[in-house]
Amino acid sequence: MDYRTRIISTFTKSRLRAIDSFAHKAAEIQHRQLMRILSRAANTVVGDRYRFGNIDSLEAFARRVPIHDYESLQEEIELMLRGSKDVLCSGRCLWFAKSSGTTNSKSKFIPVPANHLHDCHYQGSRDTLWLYLRNRPDSRFFATKALVLGGSHSSVAMGGKDIKAGDLSAILVENMPWLGNSVRVPSKQTLLMSEWTEKMQAVIREVAHARVGSLSGVPSWVLVMIKELLAAQNCKTLSDLWPELEVFFHGGISFSPYKAQYEKLIPSSRMQYMETYNASEGFFAIQDDPQDSGLLLMLDYGVYYEFVPMDTFGSAHAEAVPLEGVDLGCNYAMLISTLGGLYRYVLGDTVRFTSLRPYKIVITGRTKHYINAFGEELMVDNADKALASACKRCGAQIVDYTAAPHFFPEEGKGRHDWLIEFAVEPTDPMEFARVLDAELQQLNSDYEAKRYADMTLLPLSLTVARRGLFHDWLAEQGKLGGQHKIPRLSNTPEIITSILEMNSRPYTQSQ
Template sequence: MPRVERVRREPLAAQAAVLRYLLGRARGTEWGRRYGYAPGLGAATFAVRVPISTYEQLYPELEKVLRGQPGVLWPGPAPRWQARSSGTTNARSKYLPLTPEALHHNHYRAGRDMLALALHHYPALGIMQGKTLSLGGTHGPSPFAGRARAGDVSALIMQGLPGWAEILRTPPLELALLDEWEDKIERIARHVLRQDVRVLAGVPTWMVVLLRRVLALGGATQLEEVWPRLGLFLHGAVAFGPYQELFGELAPSLRYLEIYNASEGYFALQDEPGSADLLLLLDHGIYYEFLPLDQLESAIPQAVPLEAVQLGASYALVVSTNAGLWRYLVGDTVRFTSVRPYRVRITGRTKHFLNAFGEEVVVENAEAAVAFAARATGVQVRDFTAAPVYFAAGVAASRGGHEWAVEFNGPPPPSPAAFAQALDAELRRLNSDYDAKRHRDLALAPPRLHLLPPGTFEAWLRQRGRLGGQRKVPRLGNSRQVLEEVLALGKVASE
């Protein structure tokens, strides 16, 4: 694992080399000429010249690329692959170009590193002698350009895998890339039932659905009865805490490694088993900057380079990539747990938090508290979302609060009040701002809890064309839109 060792040992040199490479390659593009990319342009000058951009701010340039115009953000022809993200704050999809450099020097390179780490940590599994069951999305014609294809990044990666990697993977592409999710799960389950599956790879939410169908078809109660050599789950996209107990029941001897892979790039991976920390990949074609959260609403936000980050602080992730994204605000927030080497934990989304009353509850807090409440009450959570309850106008005693909608795997908690109390207590322990607002119920009332019928969140995703792949329900939001939609579906489902 020489590359992983180099990232650990020489992180700043790796990042400096990546920035030189990016600026050199993009000198002749429309963007590079606009912002004066030139030899010798340093990180400090780059940060002054080039603005930090959200997707909406960069979209006029992205649209040119998506419609086939060459040399706009990255040299050469417009890429034929476009990564589609469901977007996580509204129903509109985001589309991002996926260049050959990003595919091969970022996603595939990181995938090889992950495989090397798995072989190093778990040699007895014989990973190369069996199959990796990978569950991804689908792709289809782009809405922008005639010959381009757009889809989940997992599907685009799967479509172009090198031959040696395709040999290791199951199911075959004709099943893996099906776009009708219910049929896809059934056909994949039947195909993989008799295969020698040793590794699982995918999003926990949808992997559970597939694995339960495999168990049903195999007449088994645990996955080891179906796949005796199964030993590892490579997971990402959502926090694993709420799923840990469930997977422990499905496969008690399963080991886990987490990846941090998104439409914008493959950012980090879990290089040490047993740790929740993710090693930043610093020589995979992405240059990183980190925006303090108090800068998010600034007119001219000031990000810091890697060498200036502080342990324990949360930052919004800003990337410049070999897919032509320049100082792009990904939308994720991370917290540094180590700087020797640089490791992070994902704490949430810049737009996915509860802060209607100064409580600053991020997704990391919410997921940990929900997992705690589930353990405390002996249940398994399938999914959840939460939003504020705002002060009522004209009501003197009105207080704000949070309203939670939760769907369970199996029976709901015998005492919903006990679940809500455990959730509240753990949030207070994890988040001092929330605790201060909850003091004596003065500013925030205790959380309200709604138990949703099975299938509610799946119905919400299906209604918006997001079912399958890496699509997921927003966990938190200061708008009540998602919560109200989910509650309405739950009401219909229970009638």
């Protein structure tokens, strides 16, 4: 560990002790967070509506406040965008994380007030680094530069020049504390460029000769940057260009489909990968142990958690349980209440607990991103793992994918249609489809049951996408770069049909 990194690390001990207390003080910490949230919002429009000031228990909070989705808060958020204060959170909110969502092209604007930005998002970033340094005593993090890749922001027309919206990553860059700014590359001006292709070239020019030691971003977009950088510098691996590179902090999508490509492009024994769970709505979890895929749920960021079992989610009798009511192995939809003005809000992600002391989760998918057209309950987590196994067995590497159901009404059956863009194509796409189908059956008993003797589900169909297809589709949707991503699974065929219309090299293999 270099001198500067060692000095900074000495100031992290008390915070690391607080994180360690999550294992035995979870209920106490979460109760304190809820009371803090309600107190801060007691004099807001929503606080007055639900009488936050006299809620004194978790049970009273659950009885009095209904579960919300974005649409149920849209009227209040539009008031905030126009400059109204004390609506969902105290005071005026000047920053909004803009998210188009993945199943709806209409933009969502998630409030990011200053206290939530600093107590949740930036605290999560700091804790990620402190946990990494604890696990990595040979780190030279502060002796090198940290490459960050993100989106842009702009003023909101309805809110005046002081109210801005953009990708969460852009908001974080714009307001980044001095310690982060001291090591970050590229420049703020470059990072906040709005045109993605032009920005990518500017990033490459700035970072090519920097002493980069860490990467942060969404795996798919960082991979695009790496490949363009290596081509521009005529290098085969990133280790040749940046020999001091030691860690990639990643999130936003599953890393497993990309792992093999990263290991090939960064063949360094020093390289580590650390997953974070940071969404527009808040920073929620961190991979605190490199040998454990479970993410430590962060309990003291001004976020109160509840969980709805997915087997009842969306039904009239669905009930949310607090953290101490969850079970291992159950798939849950996550609800959050935050200092950012969201209360019992359906985040849209599904999680499964892998540990209860401390609480650790894995992200299994989205409440709207699954295929259950035939009772197969296929989640993104299943799809990612099956693809990773199929790629390993068939010597393939993927760029991106999407899948959806295909119905044969006259037969009373159906199948799953998969559209995959490969970085390294399998020698035999039909064999890859067979392996993928078998892996899905191995991972998902419901899928296996529906596939039995082709009684309900026929063998999946694989279409090999032309190179750059998903990039072109995102560009057409105005979603290039930043935190935008391809919807992995859909329960209806509209998205895959839209992408297939652009596929100028159709090559379909089905069993």
